[in-house]
Amino acid sequence: MPVPLVTLLLVEDDPADVRLAQETLRDYKMQNSLHVVHDGEAALEYLRREGSYADAVRPDMVLLDLNLPKVDGLEVLEEIYADPQLRDLPVVILTSTKMDQEILKRYRIPVECFILKPLTFERYLDAVR
Numbered sequence: 001m002p003v004p005l006v007t008l009l010l011v012e013d014d015p016a017d018v019r020l021a022q023e024t025l026r027d028y029k030m031q032n033s034l035h036v037v038h039d040g041e042a043a044l045e046y047l048r049r050e051g052s053y054a055d056a057v058r059p060d061m062v063l064l065d066l067n068l069p070k071v072d073g074l075e076v077l078e079e080i081y082a083d084p085q086l087r088d089l090p091v092v093i094l095t096s097t098k099m100d101q102e103i104l105k106r107y108r109i110p111v112e113c114f115i116l117k118p119l120t121f122e123r124y125l126d127a128v129r
Contacts, residue, residue: 007033009059011043011076012094013068021063035059040071044079047086058089065094074103 012018018036025032035056037043043064046053062080066073073093080086093104 005033006061007057007059008035008061008063009043009046010034010036010063011038011040011068011073012036012063012065013038014065017065017094033057038069040068040073040076042070043068043076044071047080047089048083061090061092063092063094077104 010018010021012021021036022034025034035046037046042053043062045051046056047059047062049056049058064073064076068076077091077093080089080091
């Protein structure tokens with residue numbers, strides 16, 4: 001029986017982290033489709049299928065960096081959980097500090113998983129699984 005294709009949206013402005021995600025999926029031969037946007041504003045447009053993302057496929061999971069240009073990751077999270085059409089979307093937070101995790105807990109923002117940067121193949125693979 002074939003493994004179902006999982007569509008991932010990576011919201012990440014660091015080219016090295018984007019490359020690591022792409023290499024991890026390729027090296028582990030995971031059956032995933034990875035779409036990348038580089039800032040929070042583009043992430044919201046993608047998720048809402050607006051503008052140049054009008055034909056975007058709804059992702060099965062979002063991998064979200066917190067420190068983003070234009071609209072930061074916390075704002076993206078708030079928008080996701082405030083939108084009835086998006087709030088059931090699993091979100092994995094990519095964070096560079098334990099302090100970010102404490103902020104998320106303080107605001108009671110539900111997040112399925114945290115990955116502490118710098119990313120490693122193992123951390124990334126565990127989150128996607």
